[in-house]
Amino acid sequence: MLGNLKIAAVLGAGLATALAAGPASAQVKIGAVLSASGPASFLGDPEKKTLDIYVEDINAKGGINGQKLQLVVYDDGGDANAARTFATRLVEEDKVVAIVGGTTTGTTMAMIPVFEDAQVPFISLAGAIEIIQPVRKWVFKTPHTDRMACEKIFADLKARKLTTVALISGTDAFGKSMRDQCIDVAPKAGITIATVENYGPGDSDMTPQLTKIKAAAGIQAVVNTGFGQGPAIVTRNYRQLDIPYPLYQSHGVASKQFVDLAGPAANGVRLPAAALLVAEKLPDNDRQKPIAVAYKKTFEAKTGQPVSTFGGHAYDGLMILTEAAKRAGSFDRAKVRDEIERTKDYIGADGIYNMSPTDHLGLDLSAFRMLEIKNGDWTLVPDSGS
Amino acid sequence: MAEFLQFLFSGLTVGAIYALVAIGFTLIYNASDVVNFAQGEFVMLGGMTTVFLGYAGVPLPFAAVAAVAVATAVGLALYRFAIETAREANAVTLIIITIGASIFLRGAAEIVFDKRFHSLPQLFGSDPIRIGGATILPQSVVVLAGALIIMVSLWAFIDRTLFGRAVIATSANRVAARLVGIDTRIIVGACFALSAAIGAIAGVLITPITLTSYNAGTLLALKGFAAVMLGGIGSAVGAVVGGILLGLFEAFAAGYVSASYKDAVAFLVILVVLFAMPQGLFGKATIERV
Numbered sequence: 001m002l003g004n005l006k007i008a009a010v011l012g013a014g015l016a017t018a019l020a021a022g023p024a025s026a027q028v029k030i031g032a033v034l035s036a037s038g039p040a041s042f043l044g045d046p047e048k049k050t051l052d053i054y055v056e057d058i059n060a061k062g063g064i065n066g067q068k069l070q071l072v073v074y075d076d077g078g079d080a081n082a083a084r085t086f087a088t089r090l091v092e093e094d095k096v097v098a099i100v101g102g103t104t105t106g107t108t109m110a111m112i113p114v115f116e117d118a119q120v121p122f123i124s125l126a127g128a129i130e131i132i133q134p135v136r137k138w139v140f141k142t143p144h145t146d147r148m149a150c151e152k153i154f155a156d157l158k159a160r161k162l163t164t165v166a167l168i169s170g171t172d173a174f175g176k177s178m179r180d181q182c183i184d185v186a187p188k189a190g191i192t193i194a195t196v197e198n199y200g201p202g203d204s205d206m207t208p209q210l211t212k213i214k215a216a217a218g219i220q221a222v223v224n225t226g227f228g229q230g231p232a233i234v235t236r237n238y239r240q241l242d243i244p245y246p247l248y249q250s251h252g253v254a255s256k257q258f259v260d261l262a263g264p265a266a267n268g269v270r271l272p273a274a275a276l277l278v279a280e281k282l283p284d285n286d287r288q289k290p291i292a293v294a295y296k297k298t299f300e301a302k303t304g305q306p307v308s309t310f311g312g313h314a315y316d317g318l319m320i321l322t323e324a325a326k327r328a329g330s331f332d333r334a335k336v337r338d339e340i341e342r343t344k345d346y347i348g349a350d351g352i353y354n355m356s357p358t359d360h361l362g363l364d365l366s367a368f369r370m371l372e373i374k375n376g377d378w379t380l381v382p383d384s385g386s
Numbered sequence: 387m388a389e390f391l392q393f394l395f396s397g398l399t400v401g402a403i404y405a406l407v408a409i410g411f412t413l414i415y416n417a418s419d420v421v422n423f424a425q426g427e428f429v430m431l432g433g434m435t436t437v438f439l440g441y442a443g444v445p446l447p448f449a450a451v452a453a454v455a456v457a458t459a460v461g462l463a464l465y466r467f468a469i470e471t472a473r474e475a476n477a478v479t480l481i482i483i484t485i486g487a488s489i490f491l492r493g494a495a496e497i498v499f500d501k502r503f504h505s506l507p508q509l510f511g512s513d514p515i516r517i518g519g520a521t522i523l524p525q526s527v528v529v530l531a532g533a534l535i536i537m538v539s540l541w542a543f544i545d546r547t548l549f550g551r552a553v554i555a556t557s558a559n560r561v562a563a564r565l566v567g568i569d570t571r572i573i574v575g576a577c578f579a580l581s582a583a584i585g586a587i588a589g590v591l592i593t594p595i596t597l598t599s600y601n602a603g604t605l606l607a608l609k610g611f612a613a614v615m616l617g618g619i620g621s622a623v624g625a626v627v628g629g630i631l632l633g634l635f636e637a638f639a640a641g642y643v644s645a646s647y648k649d650a651v652a653f654l655v656i657l658v659v660l661f662a663m664p665q666g667l668f669g670k671a672t673i674e675r676v
Binding site for chain 1: 389392393395396399400403496501502503505512514520521523595596597599600601605637638640641645646648649
């Protein structure tokens with residue numbers, strides 16, 4: 001008797017949910033697959049918040065081409081397989097016009113085949129250079145590449161006359177990719193990489209690897225490539241072992257959360273990052289200053305959290321997409337794609353973009369500034385950037 | 387020499403963490419032959435609850451005590467709603483139930499807390515202790531001391547108190563235990579609660595070193611379980627020794643072989659030990675009279 005009642009209740013609930021779905025709305029759908037949870041959460045969470053804030057803002061101002069935008073977001077938790085599943089869902093079920101997403105290199109690379117096959121424009125928010133090299137027709141990205149990060153770090157090292165470095169990398173896709181790029185770029189930049197160590201992204205102690213680096217002869221600086229909690233633990237271990245050389249991090253840790261987790265150990269750590277982090281400290285004649293300051297103020301006011309460059313990537317991705325749609329005058333996927341490729345001199349939170357058929361990123365080294373962490377805050381290292 | 391010492395200290399740091407997590411498996415196994423795979427989540431709950439209560443303005447010592455209380459309550463709830471309702475099932479089914487519980491707790495933590503990483507301040511400051519050219523964090527010593535204290539307390543509890551005897555009796559033969567007047571439900575329930583408390587204490591102590599997040603429990607439970615298999619399941623001493631040994635294997639493998647293969651080397655050594663002594667270093671060989 002009770003069993004029948006339970007079955008009836010479940011069926012009733014199911015029916016109600018199906019009916020409540022309602023008629024399909026006539027809004028334009030933009031998809032996003034982000035890693036709002038999991039090891040990449042401090043990249044994906046600000047990205048999600050940024051997209052939510054600015055889609056709402058665009059709709060409040062009347063939408064694009066007279067149509068309102070609807071953001072469809074899926075959380076892949078940092079898992080490449082989940083990302084691929086969501087990508088397929090966005091293309092086949094939600095039938096989105098374009099996607100801004102792919103928080104990590106791993107999830108982006110898993111999703112690229114889906115979007116290339118379905119011919120849907122995809123603006124990735126991940127770091128590795130392999131996303132846009134070789135150039136794929138439908139894939140773009142907004143963050144600086146790991147190769148540029150290496151070049152910026154090596155330029156700073158050269159300026160400080162430090163030419164022999166040790167590399168310590170996370171074994172995640174981004175850490176490995178940037179390590180490979182640094183090894184590739186080093187000879188041209190006049191840098192010798194003497195030792196290479198690595199660690200698992202979930203490890204809680206890197207002192208064995210750092211001990212080997214400390215014992216190696218001739219090292220003048222150490223570069224850590226990776227993101228998530230790994231670099232924070234590496235930084236703490238670095239100070240614990242009293243390693244005297246300068247420590248450089250990658251742009252994968254360009255977020256206040258890293259500074260908080262690493263604590264006082266982060267003092268003196270240098271990293272390449274977008275001007276966004278030091279928006280108010282930029283010189284007044286810097287072309288990026290107005291946009292960077294405006295985005296920073298809006299993000300911090302609406303979320304109560306400090307600004308992060310990863311949110312900036314998402315902002316730039318969304319704006320490049322919507323500007324392209326405005327120029328195309330429609331939401332036809334092919335036309336939007338063509339206009340994205342024609343983005344010229346677009347001033348974003350992360351840099352000034354000039355895309356072309358051979359360059360689907362559009363940034364040069366001037367979009368990276370060298371920052372140093374002092375007393376828990378970012379400072380601009382002079383004589384760097386445009 | 388300084389390098390060897392540093393690898394040793396690294397191994398002790400990581401090993402103490404594994405040991406503290408591994409001890410949590412002991413009680414529940416002793417009471418019910420169940421390996422509680424939700425033990426990692428108790429550790430995570432201890433750390434995360436303390437962090438979030440701290441954000442809410444509660445002074446950290448009180449937050450830690452409250453976190454242990456919360457974890458104990460969760461342990462009791464796990465027993466009452468998941469284990470006791472399946473009481474006639476065999477141990478394998480109950481183990482799978484704990485795996486389900488761990489997934490549930492992880493999902494709940496994701497919603498109640500958040501998805502980011504968090505840390506706690508180290509108890510005695512972050513200035514490392516320097517010995518012979520190598521350094522060790524004071525917090526690592528705290529974790530080691532915590533593991534040893536809990537190990538001794540647990541051993542004394544199981545071996546020297548009536549309640550402890552009742553725990554052994556319950557796992558040896560449940561019906562016989564009931565026949566001599568032991569309320570097995572209370573025994574097993576109390577063991578779940580105690581294990582949860584131990585896990586939470588572990589969480590509070592290790593978070594300053596390992597950082598914590600809603601899914602920190604998974605990897606910890608896996609390593610803790612490996613440590614327990616090495617040391618002999620059901621033995622508190624075995625759990626601690628197994629944990630420390632596992633940490634040492636990993637650190638020396640990372641230092642002298644290659645960091646990429648440290649996990650492989652560690653597990654290889656465990657396999658070798660288990661081939662020679664299948665019940666682990668301190669485990670009792672199960673003898674079945676036919």
